[in-house]
Structures are given as structure tokens and as C-alpha cells.
Amino acid sequence: MTIATKVNSGKKGNELPKIEVPKMPSISEIKNAIPEKCFEKSVVKSIRYLIQDFVLLAGLYLIVPYVEQYLGWIGLIAWYWAMGIVGSALFVVGHDCGHGSFSDYEWLNDLCGHIAHAPILAPFWPWQKSHRQHHQYTSHLEKDKGHPWVTEEDFKNRTWIEQYFSVIPISGWLRWNPIYTIVGLPDGSHFWPWSRLFETTEDRIKCVVSGLACALCGYAAFALCNYSWFNFFKYYYVPLLFQGLILVIITYLQHQNEEIEVYEPEEWAFVRGQTQTIDRYWGFGLDTIMHNITDGHVAHHFFFTKIPHYHLLEATPAIKKILEPLNGTAYAYKRETNYNWFFKYLYYNFKLDYLTHKAKGVLQYRTGVEKSKSQFSILLLVAFFVVASKSESVHWQWRLVTCKAAETPQQKKEASTCRVSLLESEDDTNPRPAPFDPCFEEPNNGKQRNYCNILCPGADTAYLIKRSPQNHRSCFGHFTYKIEKRSPNFFIWRDAKCRSSNVEFLIRCEFLFSRASFRSDDEVFSEAKKISDDLRI
Structure with missing residues (x-):
């Protein structure tokens, strides 16, 4: 029996003690603390980044013959990683389009979103629909669908393959495309108009339009590869698998560690959920190449429709400062330096298996509960004497x-x-x-x-x-x-x-x-x- 099992032995989540939540700033207070210029969207600047990413991708394709000629398969693997990084940067520009932070013009956001996402086989409108819920309900046990939260009951009801698929290193290359976008786990297929993701005729029409845009780009790539399936796979689809891997690593690490909290509906609040987001600095210039979606993600989560990627780092210090009174709690600003980002991703997939109750309505990864058990009772005791009020700030x-x-x-x-x-x-x-x-x-x-x-x-x-x-x-x-x-x-x-x-x-x-x-x-x-x-x- 694990320590986590002992903690919860004989107790359901609603029978555990309740942790009082310290007073948090409202979303309006956080917004007012951020410089006004951070909310300014520039069409020229946004389009410049879109062009920049396409130029970088074109440059990588121009050098690949020389990479193979002089560096062989080792150089080709390095080229795949570079394609994954730059492809993810292009995804971030389309990601801004999906949130409306690219510009104030919806038609331009939709157009540039398709231009950015279709070449990397990401159906823009369906992705926009599924991704929105992740931001609206971050760290909500039932409604946050980005990387679905797994409880102990969920984990034990899974087959062996389902339990340990994420531990297999190669799974990272498959989790975005085809598992998430094509197969449709967990939201529903992003390419099939009658998947559970779509409820209205309008949604289905948008699915078809975005899917056709991806198909057109795929066919263009096939033609550029001289209609060779081998070349298509080697020079187009494999780079897309690396782009999907980078995207999965980014989104996973931004919301996962042993201390992160997840909330049942009665305990969840917008600001409380967003504080469980983590800024991670990758280093080596990678954060800049990928438009700071890695080390500016906390700011992005608080104001995902308002702050474009090129203002995220300017907004971050203000958010960090207004969250200072929460230092020492689970709701403080979180930042980690991860030069070992790939190995950190593999390590967490191996170690973080399922959530267990830490307190009433609050869950944490089993390993995190085990690690903090010796301090858990003291924290609860202190919490009973803390006069705090939960801020329903949105x-x-x-x-x-x-x-x-x-x-x-x-x-x-x-x-x-x-x-x-x-x-x-x-x-x-x-x-x-x-x-x-x-x-x-x-x-x-x-x-x-x-x-x-x-x-x-x-x-x-x-x-x-x-x-x-x-x-x-x-x-x-x-x-x-x-x-x-x-x-x-x-x-x-x-x-x-x-x-x-x-x-x-x-x-x-x-x-x-x-x-x-x-x-x-x-x-x-x-x-x-x-x-x-x-x-x-």
C-alpha cells in the first residue's frame, strides 16, 4: 500500500479536510497591473512573424541536401529537430490567430490562422474550438481537455497499454498527429465533420474547410516531393511528427509537475486554475525562436485573447509581482529553467501516473502527495486558522x-x-x-x-x-x-x-x-x- 493510498484510505474526496484558499487578486486587478502596451496588437508585427517562420522553414529545406551529404543520418536527425522547433514557432503564430491576439480583425485572424496551420496539417477552426476550453477551464478536473487529468479510478480501469503508453518514448511523436487530431483522443477527430467535437452544421462546415486546406497543403508537398511516397514521408511527414512532439512537450510541461493542483468543480475558480501554469525557460535561443510560448505561458493563460506573443515577456514581471503575496503557497508564480526539457518530459511521463485527493475538492499527483505527506497535516492545521476568502474573480x-x-x-x-x-x-x-x-x-x-x-x-x-x-x-x-x-x-x-x-x-x-x-x-x-x-x- 502506497503512502497516498494510506492518506485516502477509507476516505472519499468529499470527506477530506478542506484547505482554505488565501485571497487572490481578481482578473481585473491582474490586468490593471500590466502595462497597457502589452495589450496592443500590431497587424504589421504579427504578419512579420508569420513571414519570418516561413522564411526559416524554407531555409531549412534549402540546406537539407547538404546536411545529408556532409553529415549523414546524424545531420538528418538534427535537421528534424530543427524543423520541429521552427514548425512549432509557426504553430504559435497560428495559435495567436485562434485566440484573437494576432489582430483585432476576425477575418484576418481566420485567414492567417489557416495559412500558418494548414501546412503543418493542423485544422485551424476545429483546433480553435477544442483548444478554447483548455484556457477557459485550466486545471479543472472535468473540463480541462488539453492533457486529460487521470484519477486513480481512471488509471486502474485502463488496460495495461493505456496505462503505460505515455511512458514509451516514441509515444510523444504520435500524440499530436495522428492520435489527437486524426483519431480524436480525447476531444474527437479534428478532421471528421461528424465527430463528437462538432455539434452544429456551422462547425461541420468549418471542419471541412480547414480539413481541405490541410489536404491541399499535403498534396502540394506530395507534388514537390515528385509524387514519391518515400520522399513525402521523409521530408514532410517525419518533420511534422517532430513538430507534434515539440508541441506536446510544450503543452505538457507547462501544466505538469509533482506539486501542481487540479480542482473539482466546486473548488475551481478561474484565477486559481491559471496559477497552476508554469513558465519554463528552455534556453539556447529556443524560447525566442518559438515566440516565448515556453517562458511566457503564465501571461498567455491569464489573457489568452488579449496579449500577443511578442508582449508576453513584458507582461510577466507585473504578474509575478502581483502574485508575490502568494509566495510559499500553491498559487505563487511558477518558473523553472529546463535545458533538459526533453528528458524532463520523459521523466514526468514515467513518474506522474495519476491524481489522488490532497484535500476536499483538490487533487495532486500521487507522487506529490507521497512526497509531502509528512508536511500535509501541518499545512492543514495551519490552514484552519488562516482567515482567507476565495476570490470569485471571473x-x-x-x-x-x-x-x-x-x-x-x-x-x-x-x-x-x-x-x-x-x-x-x-x-x-x-x-x-x-x-x-x-x-x-x-x-x-x-x-x-x-x-x-x-x-x-x-x-x-x-x-x-x-x-x-x-x-x-x-x-x-x-x-x-x-x-x-x-x-x-x-x-x-x-x-x-x-x-x-x-x-x-x-x-x-x-x-x-x-x-x-x-x-x-x-x-x-x-x-x-x-x-x-x-x-x-
Whole structure:
């Protein structure tokens, strides 16, 4: 019986003592501590990095004949590693596009995201969809899908191969492509439109578009290899396997060590989860080549939609300083120097097998619990005397926009009537509808466009979660409907046939302050009604 088993023997997670959490800064306080220039996005600078990475890749392809001629297979292996590093740098630029930190223009982000990701066979829109949840729920036991957390029960229910596959060194070359993107473990295939990753027709269309972009680049590479499968594998696919390995190592090391904490839903909070991210300095110029996604990852995680990669290191000292009061706790700023990054990755895959409960709602790797057992009781005892409050520094609300078309043929030409309801959760069974019509019409390119206030004043972002029916023939994102921000409010507009159709939208709004600080329903309704009345004049 291991020490971790003894700690939890006879106790379930909810029967363990609860650790009090020290007061943490809110996401707004962290943002205010960072220099304003760190949030500035430059189209010119972003495109310059995109071009830079393609130039480096082209240079590597130009020298490969000489590498093989003079250095043989040893030189070729070194070339593969170099291709993996530079390919990962290109991925980071596309990664900024996916988060919206490349530029303030969504169309440009989507275009450059495909330009960056398609040549490395990373389907841009599907990856963007799956990756977003990792950032929104970092260190959440159930919802953080980047590298799925494995509990003791999960581990013991796996086959021997599933338990120890990650220990096999070659697994790192396979975990991104094909296992994650093609096979679809754990999120669902990123290339198959009917995988569990996609719920709407729009998602499936995006999957096809991104998949075709990858296929086109793959075919172009095949043609450049003189239609030789051997050359295609040697000079295109193997470098992609190394790029996938580097990407897996980066994402794994940024969220793994023996002390890292993982939280069950009742213990998770946005800031608390993000503090479990680790900056790792690789050295030898590799961090610079890969746009500091390695040693600036903490800043990226706190503001993944706002800070471009070329400002991450400028933002990091401010984050480190505001987290200083948490030094000595599990929530302090974390940074490690890892010149041995590849061997550290192999070591952690061998040592970190599964999570076990450290306290109520808090899990840690089994080896970490074993290591700290002698100090664990003391920490809990001290924690009972600490007066602290958990900071709910970010919260989400949901909105349901239900639009119903008129019944007569003449009225069907008019905009369908929409009702906007407030929801506390995605599955809230008691929606609170606005007692007025929050919608209005505006001309756009000679036609009427219908706008509805989604009643999220002061929200930082608003995302479309679901559209019903999923196979709607008249409503297509970006073309006939879209969420638009007119600070401090968000609106969803519909035009063309979508404007007069039956449709329902479920939207999630993210606020950078606590739920307790949000206005009452009456205040929200009153302010929104005034806005609607003014816009109709």
C-alpha cells in the first residue's frame, strides 16, 4: 500500500479536510497591473512573424541536401529537430490567430490562422474550438481537455497499454498527429465533420474547410516531393511528427509537475486554475525562436485573447509581482529553467501516473502527495486558522435568444420577434425573460439588419454556444448572424433569410468580476430598454 493510498484510505474526496484558499487578486486587478502596451496588437508585427517562420522553414529545406551529404543520418536527425522547433514557432503564430491576439480583425485572424496551420496539417477552426476550453477551464478536473487529468479510478480501469503508453518514448511523436487530431483522443477527430467535437452544421462546415486546406497543403508537398511516397514521408511527414512532439512537450510541461493542483468543480475558480501554469525557460535561443510560448505561458493563460506573443515577456514581471503575496503557497508564480526539457518530459511521463485527493475538492499527483505527506497535516492545521476568502474573480452567465417568425406570408417578410432571457447556467430551467423587446432594425448595405441586445453589459467576451436547429438552412455564422460588441454591450444581429426565421441562440458571456458585483435584473432590463428606445428613435 502506497503512502497516498494510506492518506485516502477509507476516505472519499468529499470527506477530506478542506484547505482554505488565501485571497487572490481578481482578473481585473491582474490586468490593471500590466502595462497597457502589452495589450496592443500590431497587424504589421504579427504578419512579420508569420513571414519570418516561413522564411526559416524554407531555409531549412534549402540546406537539407547538404546536411545529408556532409553529415549523414546524424545531420538528418538534427535537421528534424530543427524543423520541429521552427514548425512549432509557426504553430504559435497560428495559435495567436485562434485566440484573437494576432489582430483585432476576425477575418484576418481566420485567414492567417489557416495559412500558418494548414501546412503543418493542423485544422485551424476545429483546433480553435477544442483548444478554447483548455484556457477557459485550466486545471479543472472535468473540463480541462488539453492533457486529460487521470484519477486513480481512471488509471486502474485502463488496460495495461493505456496505462503505460505515455511512458514509451516514441509515444510523444504520435500524440499530436495522428492520435489527437486524426483519431480524436480525447476531444474527437479534428478532421471528421461528424465527430463528437462538432455539434452544429456551422462547425461541420468549418471542419471541412480547414480539413481541405490541410489536404491541399499535403498534396502540394506530395507534388514537390515528385509524387514519391518515400520522399513525402521523409521530408514532410517525419518533420511534422517532430513538430507534434515539440508541441506536446510544450503543452505538457507547462501544466505538469509533482506539486501542481487540479480542482473539482466546486473548488475551481478561474484565477486559481491559471496559477497552476508554469513558465519554463528552455534556453539556447529556443524560447525566442518559438515566440516565448515556453517562458511566457503564465501571461498567455491569464489573457489568452488579449496579449500577443511578442508582449508576453513584458507582461510577466507585473504578474509575478502581483502574485508575490502568494509566495510559499500553491498559487505563487511558477518558473523553472529546463535545458533538459526533453528528458524532463520523459521523466514526468514515467513518474506522474495519476491524481489522488490532497484535500476536499483538490487533487495532486500521487507522487506529490507521497512526497509531502509528512508536511500535509501541518499545512492543514495551519490552514484552519488562516482567515482567507476565495476570490470569485471571473464568472459566466448565459443568454437565450429565441426568435419566432410570423405566421402570415406578408408578415414573414418582417424580422421575426425575439425574446432574450437571462440564465444562470447553460441548463437553467428558470429563464428570466426581458419584459420588453430588446431588438431594433438598422440599415446595412441597403437592407435591414435586425439587432438584439443580449443583456450582458460590461462583459469582456460573448461566445455563441449553440444554435437551434443545428441544421438551420438560413442562419450561417459570420454571414447571416454574428455577435457584435458595441462597448459596453453585446448585440447579435441577423440579416437575409435568418432575419425572418425561427431560430434560437444560446450565448455565454464572460465577466471579469464576481457574480455578486453584477447588476440586478431590474437594473439590466431598465438600462437595456433605454438603449433600445434610443436606437429606435
